[in-house]
Amino acid sequence: MTGLEVRGLSKRFGGLVVSENIDFDLKPGDRKALIGPNGAGKSTFANLVTGILAPSGGEIRLDGRDISRMGEAHRVKLGIAKTFQITTLFPRLTVRDNIRMPILEREGRGYRLLRRADGEAGIEAEVQSLIDQFELGDLADKPVRDLAYGQQRLVEMALTLALKPRILILDEPAAGVPSSETSLITRAIERLPQDLAVLIIEHDMDLVFRVARKIVVLVQGRILTEGTPSEIAANAQVRELYLGGGHD
Template sequence: MNVAADNILTVRGLCKNFGALAVTQQVDLDLARGARIGLIGPNGAGKTTLVNLLTGMLSSDAGTIVIDGHHIEKAKPETRVRHGLVRTHQINTLLMETSVRDNVAIAVAERQNYAWRMLRYGPQWRACLDEAQHYLEEMRIGHAGDRRVSELPYGEQRLLEIAIGLSLKPRILLLDEPGAGIPSTEAHIIHEALESLPPDIAILLIEHDMDLVFKFAREIVVLVLGRVLTRDVPANISSNAEVRSVYLGRSVV
């Protein structure tokens, strides 16, 4: 396997079938340190399945997933997180009646293998809360730390998910449709948040919002019927006739 030295994630020949249906077919994918990659494709292309395979929510039928020389294709999801592979979800999984700061602090405690329910109000929990506030400030929602999550505008809830992801110290961050369901009046906060993410983290952005993808990504991978159709810089993707055809003749920008 010929792999560039600066790649932090290397995927080769990844396959997944559901019965007779092949949903992931011989996918190869490389992410360099600090990469900014968009993953796009029509509905049914297999984008979410690919993310589930990378994170261990699904087991692959064939292929390899390597992080910094470590094979993780058979590893449990929590082991992949410890290797630095972290995901946010298309549908948020937040604790809605818990404070914004506590949502992040719980993730910090779990990263450090603390039994957080036993720590509440002790010095270790205080340290988790302080670290949590740092990530909230990074996502520009530090002002909301004491509010219940259910009180936040939806756009800020998506920022909270990213803050939780950052609290797990990712080296690779998979952002699964961070713009999903956000009103157009709030879309700018996601654009700004993505631009402010630490430059050393490799990011794979899975998104239907082409404006968001083309503003963020340095390269774009197009997935069709479980296969990588092409990978190129945004300007070439936008003018690629084959890419346009899989979007039913519409421009992808």
């Protein structure tokens, strides 16, 4: 199980180069963060990995299998999942119903999305397990629209984890979350399965330095450097380009 391997990945829109010759690895159990200034190409990279965008060059491999030309839906089935900057929940449904939906879809039982899976104890147990993992017990039977924004982000993470991914991309999990609720996101990331490979794209440096074991710095579509949090914090060029200035 070699995980995700990216080699020479490039993306061009006409004459505009947004990703150039990126080499990147994400192995089972990794906790990596991708940071960089505005326009660095972080979201483009995530969209290339998930299949939302097709690369102009290079390879993306999962356990040695070339998936570069596969579409997004196929990659989800192979175990690559991504959360989004804006929550994609069903606000009128309860937390429990929202979490049940991707599980039933995954099991090919989408026809009964809005019904409790009575008689299917395994499904309901999985729903409850995710509710417990993300500390949503007191909110489980409330409509999502009644939740604070940070709590909604937890539900979104639970939905993504319900797909049973092997590669999880968290796209700005703390975006729009009040500072008083950021600890909810941090704790949720810390409780993710240990064998899950996690890539965090985030601007909250406190969160990044707390949960990431390695940090990759992207500048103008190219990787500037990669290292441990302490190595990145001590890197003068990174401080000048990013950490010491404004965040995007």
